[in-house]
Amino acid sequence: MxxxxxxxxxxxxxxxxxxxxxxxxxxxxxxxxxxxxxxxxxxxxxxxxSFKIRGAYNKISALAPDERSRGVIAASAGNHAQGVAYAARLLNIPCTIVMPKMASLSKVEATRRYGAEIVLHGQSYDDAYAKAKELQEETGYTFIHAFDxxxxxxxxxxxxxxxxxxxxxxxxxxxxxxxxxxxxxxxxxxxxxxxxxxxxxxxxxxxxxxxxxxxxxxxxxxxxxxxxxxxxxxxxxxxxxxxxxxxxxxxxxxxxxxxxxxxxxxxxxxxxxxxxxxxxxxxxxxxxxxxxxxxxxxxxxxxxxxxxxxxxxxxxxxxxxAAGRHARFVTTLPDRPGSLANLVAAVADVGANIVSIEHHRLGQSLILGHVEVDMAVETRNEEHIEELRQRFLTLGYSFQMK
CATH class of the missing domain: 3.40.50.1100 (Rossmann fold)
Incomplete structure (x- = not known):
């Protein structure tokens, strides 16, 4: 059609x-x-x-009386589920929704709150769809397709x-x-x-x-x-x-x-x-x-x-x-007073903000008398990260970005 x-x-x-x-x-x-x-x-x-209520309500409101009486079933990763459940509640029609096991918990709970019975099955929409069609054959529910x-x-x-x-x-x-x-x-x-x-x-x-x-x-x-x-x-x-x-x-x-x-x-x-x-x-x-x-x-x-x-x-x-707003650096420092303070000062010099910092003395790759520092910093963009990299290089720090 x-x-x-x-x-x-x-x-x-x-x-x-x-x-x-x-x-x-x-x-x-x-x-x-x-x-x-x-x-x-x-x-x-x-x-x-979401937009899904538009299609769901239009479909369910157009069902014949015998189709409504059997109840409706749908497969969805979330938004179609909520649209169908909400439309079915408005029209006082029993509703079952099959959702993938990995569906968002918030979407599952929202769908349940609209009054639907939830069946969790499979890892994807297509797995849930196959299960919903199986249940339709067994029960006579009216199937509400998500898109086709x-x-x-x-x-x-x-x-x-x-x-x-x-x-x-x-x-x-x-x-x-x-x-x-x-x-x-x-x-x-x-x-x-x-x-x-x-x-x-x-x-x-x-x-x-x-x-x-x-x-x-x-x-x-x-x-x-x-x-x-x-x-x-x-x-x-x-x-x-x-x-x-x-x-x-x-x-x-x-x-x-x-x-x-x-x-x-x-x-x-x-x-x-x-x-x-x-x-x-x-x-x-x-x-x-x-x-x-x-x-x-x-x-x-x-x-x-x-x-x-x-x-x-x-x-x-x-x-x-991905946007260059966070970066993580790992470097080694001499294990002596002031080393960590100098590294922190280098970050402050370019206007970056330290989010977390870890200081390790143990590690197979560590040279005796050195410590490893794992530092996450907040930055403005990729250019700011590059500015921090250049600052570290100028000061002689050997580092890796994670």
């Missing part, structure tokens, strides 16, 4: 009293960095914390309607791609309203199933996926979504996890926006110069903000290192 513009308009009517029209905020910072006019579509502020469903795609496409209502001058829209439901819906809606608008999708390098499939000329299944962007960690495109992306999406970019982590940190620091890895990927592509133009009006879909706090703390640390 193909999704039409009228399907998306009908979805918008169904969703009018259920979802929020999320802000479209122009960012001076990202506009300057990319040499374009960048607008953030803040779906992290949507109900349930016309009603789900139509619901996600309402973002495209909103974007061009909020800014009719948009030249391009950039959105993350997991299974392809979001980008497909947006592309159908936006190109129906403004045929010359450019639509770009973004995948994580560790889960680039669309890029691989488009390059091969047919749907391809990845052997494994590995990325901090769990919301787009999908091995295989959907059948409907692959055709839509192939025909309507202008390009699919691939970004590394390091760029995603840096972008998450930048969104928090510069924009005061908490973004999960999947939603930061779209902005990461822009900040790593993937756009083939300048001075255009570009909307970036920040698709969700449901990130586990423990994972977020690790990503912040990783992002700070």
């Amino acid at each position: 193909q999704v039409t513009f009228s399907d998306i308009q009908a979805a918008a009517s169904r969703l009018a009293s259920v979802i929020d029209t999320t802000p479209l905020d122009r960012s001076q910072t990202y506009s300057q960095l990319s040499h374009n006019h960048i607008y953030l579509k803040l779906e992290n502020m949507q109900r349930t914390g 469903d016309p009603d789900v795609i139509a619901g996600q496409g309402t973002i495209g309607l909103e974007l061009l209502e909020q800014n009719q001058h948009l030249d391009a829209i950039v959105a993350p791609i997991g299974g392809g439901g979001l980008i497909s819906g947006i592309a159908i809606a936006a190109k129906a309203i403004k045929p010359d608008i450019k639509i770009y999708g973004v995948e994580a390098s560790g889960a680039a199933c669309f890029r691989r499939s488009l390059d091969a000329g047919d749907i391809t299944t990845l052997d494994t996926v590995s990325t901090i962007a769990d919301g787009i960690a999908v091995k295989r495109p959907g059948n409907l979504t692959y055709d839509t992306v192939k025909n309507l999406v202008d390009d699919v970019f691939v970004v590394e996890d390091e760029a995603i982590a840096r972008t998450m940190v930048m969104l928090m620091e510069r924009s005061k926006v908490v973004s999960e890895g999947a939603s930061a990927s779209a902005l990461a592509a822009i900040l790593t110069n993937h756009l083939p133009f300048e001075n255009k009006h570009v909307a970036v879909v920040i698709s969700g903000g449901n990130v586990d706090m423990m994972l977020l703390s690790r990503i912040i640390e990783h992002g700070l290192v």
Whole structure:
């Protein structure tokens, strides 16, 4: 079944009293960095914390009475789970969600609080999907696909309607791609309203199933996926979504996890926006110069903000290192008074801040009468780290960066 513009308009009517029209905020910072006019579509502020409620509610509200009575089941790494559970609660329908065992604890608990029964299975979305289909066969539940469903795609496409209502001058829209439901819906809606608008999708390098499939000329299944962007960690495109992306999406970019982590940190620091890895990927592509133009009006879909706090703390640390905001040095010093003080003074001289320092006298590689110092420092950027390196070299310190 193909999704039409009228399907998306009908979805918008169904969703009018259920979802929020999320802000479209122009960012001076990202506009300057990319040499374009960048607008953030803040779906992290949507109900349930992501865009997924749009497609989930549109699908479930359109079910026939007998389909509702059997209850619904879905597979998800998190955001679709919350969208389905929330929609099912609003419509008073029993709900079961199968989630990967490694799904974010915060997403699992949020889904449970919306009233869903949770089944943890497998290591990836695809494992959870297979289990959900098995349970559907056993129980007769109505399956709510995360992306490869016309009603789900139509619901996600309402973002495209909103974007061009909020800014009719948009030249391009950039959105993350997991299974392809979001980008497909947006592309159908936006190109129906403004045929010359450019639509770009973004995948994580560790889960680039669309890029691989488009390059091969047919749907391809990845052997494994590995990325901090769990919301787009999908091995295989959907059948409907692959055709839509192939025909309507202008390009699919691939970004590394390091760029995603840096972008998450930048969104928090510069924009005061908490973004999960999947939603930061779209902005990461822009900040790593993937756009083939300048001075255009570009909307970036920040698709969700449901990130586990423990994972977020690790990503912040990783992002700070990747951005040159943290560095770690290991060196040896003579074991005599004043040696450590001189090293600390060298750090202070260049304006860096010591976060932690460890002083070891024992070690097989240590020369007698020397100590090893392992030091983590807070820096401004890569240039500041290089300034500190040069200071150490000038003073004769032999060191390693970790």
